[in-house]
C-alpha cells in the first residue's frame with residue numbers, strides 16, 4: 523500500500539511520551555510531539571526509534587499505554603471511542619514490547 | 630414545526646467572571662499602565678519628523694525656493710519649511726482569544742484571560758479608538774462589539790463569561806476569515822462617519838499557538854489578504870510552560886510526519902508557523918515590552 527506523501531498532511535494529535543524505564547528516557551525537550559492522528563502502535567514505535575529521538579542502535583519495538591490500557595487502535599479511533607477531540611493532549615507511556623517480533627506485522 | 634436552535638453556549642457564572650475581572654485588573658494594573666504609556670508613543674505620534682511646505686517663517690530653508698526668491702526681488706518669500714502636523718490616527722483593535730479546549734488542559738487559558746484584561750485595560754486608557762473582543766475555537770463569536778465602550782467591571786465580566794475553553798477545535802482559518810470581513814465592514818462604517826482620520830486596524834490573537842499543521846499553508850493567503858487590506862495581525866503565543874513543571878514549551882514542540890518511504894521526519898512545529906508577526910509570552914510581565922517592540926518594528930516598516 524502506498525504511504526501518504528508529506529503534501530497530503532492529515533490531522534494531528536499532540537502526545538506526551540513518558541516511561542518508567544530509566545535507560546530509555548527521552549530528554550525533556552523531546553517528550554512532546556505532534557503526530558498524525560491515524561498513527562498506530564507501529565508508527566509510534568518507529569518515531570521513538572528515530573535518530574532524532576532515542577536513536578537506538580537496534581530498533582526496540584514499543585507498546586504504548588494510554589490511560590492504563592494498551593493502545594490497539596489508531597489514536598484517532600481511541601479519541602473517538604472515548605469522546606475526546608483532537609484538542610486533547612494524550613499521554614503515552616511507552617514500554618518495551620513483549621510481543622514476539624514475528625507477530626509484529628499484525629499490529 | 631419544531632424550531633431547532635443552535636445549542637446555547639455555556640457561559641461562565643457572572644459573579645465568578647466579575648471576581649476574575651476585578652482580581653486580574655488589580656493584579657495587572659501596573660502592567661496596563663506600562664503597556665499604555667509605551668503604546669502611546671508608538672500609536673499616537675505627536676510630531677512629524679519630516680519638514681515640508683512653504684512658509685514665511687519656519688525651521689529650515691527650502692533650498693529650491695531660494696533662486697525664485699531672489700529672482701522675484703525677494704517677493705516670493707515663502708522659503709521656509711516646517712514640521713507637518715501628522716493626521717490624527719484612529720484605531721480599531723480586535724483582541725481574539727482562543728476558547729478551544731487545548732487552552733484549558735494546560736494553564737494557558739487563565740493566562741490568556743489575564744493577558745486579555747491587562748491589554749483591554751491598557752487600550753481603554755489609551756483612548757485611541759475602538760476595542761472589540763472575539764472568541765474562537767470551532768466557531769468564532771463576538772464577546773465584545775467594537776462599537777461598545779468597555780467602561781465598567783460589568784462590561785468586562787460579560788466578556789470573560791464567554792470563555793470556558795470547551796470548544797473542540799481550533800479553526801484559525803475561520804478566525805482570520807471572520808476578522809478580515811469584520812474589519813472590512815468596520816472600516817466602511819467608520820469612514821462614513823469620521824472621514825478625515827487615518828484608520829489603522831489591528832488584530833491581536835491570544836492563543837497557545839496550536840493550530841493543525843495542515844492549516845498552515847491555507848493561512849498564508851489569508852494573511853496576505855489581511856496585509857493588503859492594511860490589517861495588522863499579531864499572534865501572541867501564550868506559553869506558560871516555564872512556570873508549570875508538567876508543561877512543555879511550544880518552543881520545544883516537534884512534529885513527526887512520515888515520508889513516502891515510511892521513515893519519520895521530525896522537525897520543530899514553529900518552523901512552519903505561518904504568522905510573520907508573533908511573540909511568545911512565558912510571563913505576563915514580558916508582554917508589554919514585547920508587544921511594544923513588535924509594534925514599533927512594524928510601524929517602522931510600514932512608514933519606511
Ligand SMILES: [Mg+2]
Pocket residue numbers: 609727729730731732798799839
Ligand atoms: Mg486549541
